[in-house]
Each structure stands twice: as C-alpha cells, then as structure tokens.
Amino acid sequence: MIQGLCRQGLLPYIDYLSTVSGGGYIGSWLHGVIRNFSGNPVRAQAMLLPDGKPGDPDQDPVTFLRKYSNYLSPTVRPV
Secondary structure, rough: HHHHHHHHHOOOOOEEEEEEEHHHHHHHHHHEEEEHHHOOHHHHHHHHHOOOOOOOOOHHHHHHHHHHOOOOOOOOOOO
C-alpha cells in the first residue's frame, strides 16, 4: 500500500498516520524513512517507488526492511 501511494505521488500529502494492530510496525518504519530524509516526504517517496529490482540494503529502505526484519517470521534467517 505504501508503494502504491508513492506510485501515485500521494505520500507527501499524508498529514496524519493512524495504525492498528500490526500496522504500528510498518507505520513507525515509514515515519523513520521520512525522518531519515530530513522529514522530506518527497525525497522519501522517490526511495520507496517500486522499480522491480531490489537495491542495496544500505540505500534502499524496502530492501533493508525485507532483509533485516523478522517481525512476521518465526525464525531468524541467516544474513
């Protein structure tokens, strides 16, 4: 859903983010990504656009989340 908002150019127009249940995890991650780009959602949106290929985890927030997150995984995968 976040990448869909970015694809449509809508991420900069979000004023308020409310989450429930497990959504707090992804909501706080999104807040962190925007904060890491000096609070600029336009710059964050450019990094979150799906381009079909994973990037370097140090530069691509989605790849980093997929590689280092085990929130929904019952076992830790080797890195």
